[in-house]
Amino acid sequence: MSLQLYNSLTNQMESFDSIEPGKVRLYSCGPTVYDFAHIGNFRSFLFGDLLRRTLELFDYQVHHVMNITDVGHMVEGETDKMSEAANRMKENKKSGRVPEGAIEDPNDPYQIADYYTQAFLEDARKLQYKIAFEYPDNVPKATDYIDGMQKMISRLIDRDHAYVAEDGVVYFSVESFPRYGELSGNTLEKLQSGAGGRVSDENQSRKRHPADFMLWKPDQHHVMKWDSPWGVGYPGWHIECSVMAGQLLGQDGIDIHTGGEDLIFPHHECEIAQSCCANGSDHFARYWIHARFLMVEGEKMSKSKGNFFTARDVFTGVATGSQVHPAVLRYELIKSHYRANMNFTKKGLEDSAGVVQRMLDFESRLERETGGEVAEVDRSHPLLAKFSAALANDLNISEALAEVIPWIRQEHPDPRESLAVWRAVNSVLGITDEENEAADSDPIFEQVQQWGDEMKDARSRKDWDASDAARQKILDAGYEVQLVKDGSVVIKKSLA
RNA sequence: GGCGCUGUGGCCGAGUGGCUUAGGCACAGGUUUGCAAAACCUGGUACGCGGGUUCGAUUCCCGCCGGCGCCUCCA
16 A cells, blocks of 8 residues: 655645655754744644654654754844844743743843753653654754855855855855746746835845845844854755755655645745755655644634644643643644644534543553553554555545544454554554653642542442532542442543 | 635534445433433434536536635744
8 A cells, every 4th residue: 555645846646655665754844942832833743743653654664854943033134033032031931931040041042942942842742743752863953053054055156056145145046946936836937026015125136036045144243143154144044954854864865845834935945946956966855745724713823813822821721721631732733634724723622632531541441451462463454454544545634533433432352452453543643652641640639539539438328419519529620520330430630 | 916725514524426425523312320421322414606517416627705825934
């Protein structure tokens, strides 16, 4: 069975073949670390994770790399993102969102970048984003690759694909790369007319073509700056991914490159141009796969609408009013097809919580029945065959889940086989894991347990009023109560 | 204006030229239960609008309307 993927480069479905048999080189555009990552970022990242896990299910050995962008790129020529982050950090410290003492000096961009990098990794691990467990090896930081960027820029200049403009800025010459526009469907003429009045005239006049993009900008005053053959300054945004992908995954091209749909142009278009021209190769990535945007309650997520949520806003209950288990957020963010807009809602989260609870219960039941012993299964097992066929169809997760959920409800006469099947399914879904369950401890849990005991005692006396009162206290604390036939009371924390 | 994606029942969300027409949540009825919850069983409601092709279209074609992204900050 071959994996079918929708390639943004050709705008059609294609059978996946890797450059090296059995191995996949996968690159995902990662977060900028000027602030906490939001749920839209994680939708895109978790799509990359789902792709990686699916490839692994199909027995590929996947080398996945994702960058961390920690260079403070310029905004509007005035402020840069690191300075903005420093200001925000000072506010966040005041409001308590960032604990006092978390950062010694908010004016040190490296401290800010490091703080948000660690925060990102923490969130990503809770969400079972596999690559976050491979930091730092497969999660490179842009500022560690300045030297490589400079070498690539030099090579582009040597090959006449880049030039130093009269103001000292190094630009990539899009006219030197006829295929520029291949990914986004743009042409240089259209770009020229589309640019309109957005870009200041002074800047444009120094470029050979309006679409030429910056590779290095000399700027003594920039908050993060490095020495270079073109003066002290900082690199352009696009060059870092070309360099890190090349150094970590090899110069002879990568198999799959992923990112959010907004990165198609200009970012990925520019990566292709730089990489192909610097390496003298025809291909950079053979498959480009882009995830669509996330909406919140039917609207675009934006700070001004107040529907802009970070992952930790969701975990802690800031977003919806109740705490959300990371597995529920993960499920919510992966449950719909990556090429469809997804609508993030409180109701959706509650739905997801129900499914996740069912999965957790199912797994613990099988663990109990088998003592953790599993049978041998492979992908020819009926459920796994259907599950993987669905995923092979451009990661059709909805269809895959539509097979799994009814299967869970079925009778499971051979729990050891079912557990093995479940583990294979879960290796892709990433729902249950020991780490999150262990992290579930709650200071009021002992109190809740005590109410549970009260309820059990009251029930044995048939004192229904006392039983109901105890149950209400448990429910109010955000827990759910289940009665078992033998008279015991099982208490579970609500997942969302 | 250009490029690309998209519109399915109360909600989320697959899929298909006709066949038993996903799955989840919610809702209704039932089993169970002190009452709930959970679990299990049963049930109803679809394919943006207008044309065309066809014996037959939600599915193909054309047009229209709506939503989303990009067109040098953006997952």
